[in-house]
Amino acid sequence: MSNVSFRNTDFVNNPIGNDRPIYGNEYIGPTPTPSPSQPYNCSDCSEWDITNTGTTEPLIVRYTQCNTTYTRLDITLNSSGDTESVCVCDNLLNPNANIEIIQGEGTLEKQFVACLPPPTPTPTPSPTPAFCVEYVVENEYPFPNGAVYYGCCDTEQTNHLVSPGTSYTFCAREIVQLGALTLVSSGASATCNSEIPCPSPTPTPTPSITPTITPSPTNCNCLQYDVYNSSTESQDTIGWLDCNYNSQEQTLNPETYLNICACAGSVDSRGGISTITNVGSCGITPTPSVTPTYTPTPSPTPYAYRYEVSNCDDALDVRIFWSDDFYAIGKVVKGYNDVDKCFEIVGSSTLPPTDEVANSYISCGSCPR
Secondary structure, eight states: OOOSOEEOOSEEEOTTSOEEEOOSOEEOSOOOOOOTTOSSOTTSEEEEEEEEOOSSSOEEEEEEBSSTTOOEEEEEEOSTTOEEEEEEEOOTTOTTTTEEEEESOEEEEEEEEEOOOOOOOOOOOOOOOOOOEEEEEEOOSSSOEEEEEEOTTOSSEEEEEEOTTOEEEEEESEEEEOTTOEEEEEEOOHHHHTTOSOOOOOOOOOOOOOOOOOOOGGGOOEEEEEEEEOOSSOOEEEEEEOTTSOEEEEEEOTTOEEEEEEETTOOEETTSOEEEEEEEEOOOOOOOOOOOOOOSSOOOSOOSEEEEEEETTEEEEEEEEEESSOOOTTOEEEESSOTTOOEEEEEEOOSOOSEEEEEEESSSTTSOO
């Protein structure tokens, strides 16, 4: 039975002096109001069993719900013998303070069994309007520098290499890093604001599995890609098909860039941590991969690929090699004229070549000399 005070009487005087009959048991005291400063945590809750033992009127019980706002709820058991279990916020200083009988007769029994509060619904976030800013950056250094940013409506980072001595204008909602680039100006512009509000994303269809088809080299759309490993500690492996449909692979160190020419859509981050950005046409016309026939006399015909190479043992020894095969930047090659020297490919070239690539190697360390 509850230890709350009750009075059983025939009549009680109301505030204006008229008597009114009272039937059954009536709660006499004031209704307690919980204070937000009560010394307990409503994340600790216990189960209570409520039973209606009366015969003349419904049983009404008021209790503090198990949540952080100390919500008070009333539960009604209409018939004698009705039972109900509720999850009540614990008060270690006064175990009965958070549950009481308001009307009728009944029993309140604490089961000393922990119960969980009702789940708090997760509010649906409202869309935040995009704000787009136009940035102008300049590369004052003699080597490429990268701008990493989120475009106005993009969910993935864009990585753009700015050539030495040039400027780059772009629209962005967030700058990730500018490296050694100089920020010339930033501000609102009509061009950038025309990109917002951003369109709703189109659901991505579930891809179907299709047999792998070996493409013909004549179908390769040769594009230039900037690849950036944004990790601060992990290496990544980058794989791609060069413009002759030869499979290539290279390790990319943390926070470094790789610039390659590849068939459209073939560049892959094996570790899933690098960002891949298409920066336009590569300017290399792919030809079918053919085993070259060495001719001592320089051929007057156009060269398929021309490379600027640097001596692995003498950085000042820079030469121009050519080959019918495509090699990625970072590959190490030997020429026919200096078979005891190894050269690392540092870029493409339009200058006349002085030697032809004879062999290729993974690194300077693996090149015999």
